[in-house]
Amino acid sequence: MAPLIALFGALGADTSDNSLTEFLVGxxxxxxxxxxxxxxxxxxxxxxxxxxxxKSLHIAHNMEVI
Known part of the structure; x- marks a missing residue:
């Protein structure tokens, strides 16, 4: 769990419990x-x-036939 908290801290999250949850949800x-x-x-x-x-290829093919 500690590496995960460190990662979120590096991403700018306050790593206290409530702030970490807010960071994840927000x-x-x-x-x-x-x-x-x-x-x-x-x-x-x-x-x-x-x-x-x-559709364009189909139209182009039809124009060649005519």
């Missing part, structure tokens, strides 16, 4: 949730761009 956990949210947005954009690319 900084670390929301950061993880924020990262997960950003990754979901990135995945959505990646999916969207993939669909646009597929």
């Amino acid at each position: 900084k670390i956990i929301p950061g993880c949730l924020h990262h997960r949210f950003i990754m979901k947005i990135a995945e959505s954009f990646q999916y969207l761009f993939k669909k646009i690319q597929q």
Whole structure:
């Protein structure tokens, strides 16, 4: 437990019990949730761009046929 407390102390947390809990709840956990949210947005954009690319290739192929 001591290395973990030292790590949080290095990250700027007051390592007393209440402050450490506040640091975890206020900084670390929301950061993880924020990262997960950003990754979901990135995945959505990646999916969207993939669909646009597929549609563009389909349209280009149809134009070649005509």
